[in-house]
Amino acid sequence: MTNFRSPTARSHNRTPVTIEVMINGVLNFVDGRIVDLSEAGARIDGASMPARSRCEIHYAGEVTYAVVMWSEFDRMGVRFPYELTHGALYNALRSARRVKPADIPPAFLSQRTTVFGRRGLS
Incomplete structure (x- = not known):
């Protein structure tokens, strides 16, 4: 039996x-601002270019090449022709x-510990 993956997986x-x-x-x-990143691509908010166009992403003095896969008014998704490895x-x-979910404070008040004041005095 062949393991089939959909082309969009x-x-x-x-x-x-x-x-x-x-x-x-x-x-x-x-x-722009990268808000979603993987080794194969990224979602960039605040920037938009035509789909299928090529671009360069400048960050920390380095350049990463990308191809725009989809584009909306104020965001776009890009694919890296070469997987990020360094x-x-x-x-x-x-x-x-590396950031663990335990390092992020709970978002809902019902999940927070009971403390007094902004500094957490009890």
């Missing part, structure tokens, strides 16, 4: 991040994956 886990970058298109530089973006991805 992702082989890499996406990781939520907040990375300020500069995108170089054919004619202009645009500021460099500044890869290091940022590894750092984001």
